[in-house]
Amino acid sequence: MHKDQIKGAGKQASGAVKDAVGGLTGNEKLQVEGKLEKAEGKVQQKVGEAKDYARDALKR
Numbered sequence: 084m085h086k087d088q089i090k091g092a093g094k095q096a097s098g099a100v101k102d103a104v105g106g107l108t109g110n111e112k113l114q115v116e117g118k119l120e121k122a123e124g125k126v127q128q129k130v131g132e133a134k135d136y137a138r139d140a141l142k143r
Contacts (some may be wrong), residue, residue, distance in 0.1 A: 085135050091128030095121050 098120030105114025 085131035085138075087131030087134060088128050089131075091124045091126070091131060094124030094127060096124075098122075098124055 098117045101117030101120060102114050103117070105111065105117055
């Protein structure tokens with residue numbers, strides 16, 4: 084597992100919390116921030132998966 088996958092999962096989790104808290108409190112800015120952070124985390128996680136795949140392909 085690549086470090087980008089771990090960091091991406093963390094960003095997704097913190098983004099989900101911000102999104103939920105923003106929704107509960109009516110804070111649209113926080114909710115949007117959370118949605119953006121979740122999306123950024125997904126991208127970062129996919130980058131980590133691609134790096135893992137490339138590293139494994141080079142080992143073959």
